[in-house]
Amino acid sequence: MAKKVLITGGAGFIGSALSRHLQELGHEVFVLDDLSFGRRELAGVDDAHFFRVDIRDRAATQEAIATIGPQWVLHLAAVHFIPYCNEHPVEAAAINITGTMNVLDACAEAEQVFVASTAAVYPIADGALAEAHPTGPLDIYGITKLATERLASEFHLRTVVPTIVGRFFNAFGPNETNPHLIPEIQRQVLSGARTLKLGNLDPKRDFIHTEDMGRAMALLLEKGLKGFDTFNIGRGIEYSVREIVDAFERQLGEKLRIDVDPARVRKVERMHLLADVGKLKRVTGWEPKWGIDEGVATLLKERRDL
Numbered sequence: 130m131a132k133k134v135l136i137t138g139g140a141g142f143i144g145s146a147l148s149r150h151l152q153e154l155g156h157e158v159f160v161l162d163d164l165s166f167g168r169r170e171l172a173g174v175d176d177a178h179f180f181r182v183d184i185r186d187r188a189a190t191q192e193a194i195a196t197i198g199p200q201w202v203l204h205l206a207a208v209h210f211i212p213y214c215n216e217h218p219v220e221a222a223a224i225n226i227t228g229t230m231n232v233l234d235a236c237a238e239a240e241q242v243f244v245a246s247t248a249a250v251y252p253i254a255d256g257a258l259a260e261a262h263p264t265g266p267l268d269i270y271g272i273t274k275l276a277t278e279r280l281a282s283e284f285h286l287r288t289v290v291p292t293i294v295g296r297f298f299n300a301f302g303p304n305e306t307n308p309h310l311i312p313e314i315q316r317q318v319l320s321g322a323r324t325l326k327l328g329n330l331d332p333k334r335d336f337i338h339t340e341d342m343g344r345a346m347a348l349l350l351e352k353g354l355k356g357f358d359t360f361n362i363g364r365g366i367e368y369s370v371r372e373i374v375d376a377f378e379r380q381l382g383e384k385l386r387i388d389v390d391p392a393r394v395r396k397v398e399r400m401h402l403l404a405d406v407g408k409l410k411r412v413t414g415w416e417p418k419w420g421i422d423e424g425v426a427t428l429l430k431e432r433r434d435l
């Protein structure tokens with residue numbers, strides 16, 4: 130049945146793919162976003178469904194959510210680019226922790242709440258990470274998101290509203306808003322470079338397409354789970370930076386050289402970050418549709434401001 134849905138951060142990279150998908154399913158989507166990282170046109174809703182609000186502003190957040198009266202709330206608004214969070218730790222905590230409190234405190238009447246977390250809550254580990262693995266964030270961003278998860282759990286205990294935490298692994302797809310690895314390679318290739326300047330080439334990440342993420346979130350909410358639960362949202366395959374460059378080479382049909390730029394090499398680096406997505410698949414029947422090659426092929430056709 131069609132729901133009234135609020136997406137915070139719905140003008141961002143993942144939120145905009147989610148907004149499109151939920152509207153395709155027939156839901157009425159509202160977006161709340163301050164446009165600090167997102168873009169208005171990405172939200173994909175008309176002005177009556179768009180609320181430009183900073184979630185640090187408790188009164189404005191509560192007023193907007195009371196006006197909307199959503200049945201489902203998907204809380205994605207956050208700052209998440211790790212170098213930005215490291216440089217602005219107080220701002221990261223204000224948005225990701227206090228902002229989350231402001232949103233959740235206005236959601237006691239919702240039927241279901243979904244809160245976006247991250248694989249960055251896990252410690253360094255070699256194998257695939259399941260949800261029961263102990264947490265151990267390494268950076269300010271991961272710490273604020275672990276706090277987000279705890280706030281979601283406390284919200285559920287207090288209100289009994291069914292609440293899901295989704296631990297997102299590395300998203301890729303169109304409309305990236307932050308200079309992560311794949312959009313950085315995309316930017317360099319589309320601007321004509323055939324020698325790429327990159328950091329460490331060996332770390333592996335689990336890349337999931339934003340469309341696959343949107344489907345996973347919708348399926349989780351459609352299940353109508355009761356209680357509080359946590360799900361990894363990843364693809365279950367990891368690729369090194371070099372393997373991502375190989376995918377660009379295959380799609381371009383051209384050789385790419387790599388110039389390791391010492392300024393881009395991180396001091397502390399996780400060598401692996403891989404999701405065990407068995408629980409998500411078991412509970413929802415979800416399967417990813419996008420592979421890395423199809424994803425890279427669409428990115429090479431995307432027009433971007435370079």
Ligand SMILES: NC(=O)c1ccc[n+]([C@@H]2O[C@H](COP(=O)([O-])OP(=O)(O)OC[C@H]3O[C@@H](n4cnc5c(N)ncnc54)[C@H](O)[C@@H]3O)[C@@H](O)[C@H]2O)c1
Nearest residue numbers: 138141142143163165166167183184206207209297300306
């Ligand atoms: N992109 C990834 O690979 C990834 C991985 C793990 C988790 N996540 C999580 O997924 C969510 C969405 O990330 P994304 O990649 O789409 O990033 P994004 O920056 O594109 O989206 C976040 C959105 O939140 C908005 N926002 C930021 N501060 C706000 C504030 N104070 N008030 C209102 N809106 C605000 C931004 O304008 C933006 O549109 C975040 O919670 C992030 O932590 C992302």
